[in-house]
Amino acid sequence: MTKQMTRQSGFGRWWRRRGRFVFSHGVLAFLALTMLAPFLWMVLASFKPLVEVEELNPFPSKWQPVNYLQVFREIPFARYYFNSLFVAGWVTFLQCLTSAMAAYAFARLRWKWRDHVFRLYLATLMIPGVVTMIPNYTLMVKLHLLDSYQGLIIPAAFTAFGTFLLRQFMLTIPRSLDEAAQMDGATHWQVFWDVILPLTRPGLITLAIFTFMGNYRSFFWPLVMIKSQHLRTLPVGMLYFDSIYGRQTNLLMAATVMNIVPLIILFVVTQKFLIKGIQLGAVKG
């Protein structure tokens, strides 16, 4: 009844054609701006002279890009960058390789206890990180890997989650493909490398992004593992920068911007895979 009444009035017609559109955009734009406000303040503050940081006006009176250079002068920021990318790169490579191989064994090969072992893998997904973190730390102490790249890379190179994710991808590949390859006399390695792996590419890319991101921002493990300044990764380096230069908010914000930018680039480039992966990862139930 009410529906029909609004339909007759001019406003109702305008509302149905344009108003809803404008309203939706208005609400969404307002929300987006609220979400973005901290980022905007961060970027603007990173260009301010220190005295202006606490002013109500978010814009700098004089833009000071030299803040960014100053960060590199105060701390070995480039080194932290390198360490983070180096460690995350290795972890990503190793994790993708070992996970893909294990996933092949779970998804494509028949062997005794396969399903039991897989269930064990799944069960470990719920173990909180802090449970394994402390024994792993003592293990690293025993192996003399404390304060080394290896100590950061090796324990992170194997995951049950990656195996699970890639197995799900591999199960969707038709079996007739590997059977045909095997008929032609291909070995298991050839089937894995030439047939299955190329078809698992979306899954591999998703896993690679997750792993890279997760490792790039991982904090607990590098924090307890690394003592030397030259081995610090970005999050640990940022922590010390904050505790020593915490009052120089403008420099701190410049460092924060530089910390976040690689993530934003990665996100924009890989959005499609990422969103799929998050929605797929939920199936683990």
Add this chain to the structure above:
Amino acid sequence: MSWKTRRLRGHEGAAAMAFLLPNFLGFLVFTIGPVFFSLVASFSNWNLQRTIPFQWIGLENYAKLFHDPDFWLYFVNTGYLMLGLPVAIGGSLVLALLLNRDLRGIVAYRTLFYLPTFTSGVALLILWKALYNPDFGPVNVVINWFLDSLGVNRLVAILTGRELSAPQWLLSTRNLLGIGVEQVRIVAKQWGLGARDAIIIMGIWVAIGGNNMLLYLAGLSNIPQELLEAAQIDGAGRWATFRHVTWPQLAPTTFFIVVMSFIGGLQGGFEQARVMTGGGPAGTTTTLTYYIYTKAFEEFDIGYSCSIAWVLFIIIFVVTLINWKFGSRELNY
């Protein structure tokens, strides 16, 4: 079983071992081994500083834990920080409903809302620490401008005879529930906005447009169009359609999100405490994981910290069992 398949199976078994080995070795050494190791260690008084001779002490750590007032306080802290979860989840649902339509530029909004989740980590915590700075941070600069320059305080002073002042955020033990310091009871003087609330607000900002929103979007796109059309034909309004079609259809998604957020929340708060507050003021932002960290890596009390970790593990295990029992296995994405 014919001879041929048996041969193939044996052959595949060997290949499977070869493919599985690298991952499985790492899995044994860095996951399975440590789980049992930490359980065993929790029955000892093992201290990395070796000031006390090593001893097996049975369940003593767990008994101590039970009577440790700090543990219970930090347990309450962890729970308090989880109060933001329903707000964040509800917000994610609202955002997903807003974004679930054909509108130009909708992908851009999704990207913007997802940005805080994607960039989360130490850098964002340092950003928020600067935002919350009670004297120079923009949050209080805006609040003070609102109170003073806009004359809100003059009005409040006339009405109540007192003036409002901006919260001290990360430096304050106050909280919205008025929980006292070092004791779990309601104290009127503690009412206000403090460190814990600051962390909750930040957490909502990070999570609201994040993975949960994406899961809700996927859930929404999976609702059969016929159901929505049928509801419309029956004359259901927007609210009725949501209440009787959308919400029940989203139930498995919501269940999954609630369980996962709960598990995440129980393990949360470490980075915030380490980067923003040092667990303070007066221990009010120390969560269970931060407590485990300080016990293990500042007091080197491996045995005790392992026992706390195992209590946490058992709680999470129970929640996971509930999930397995009542959650649907597949969310059908």
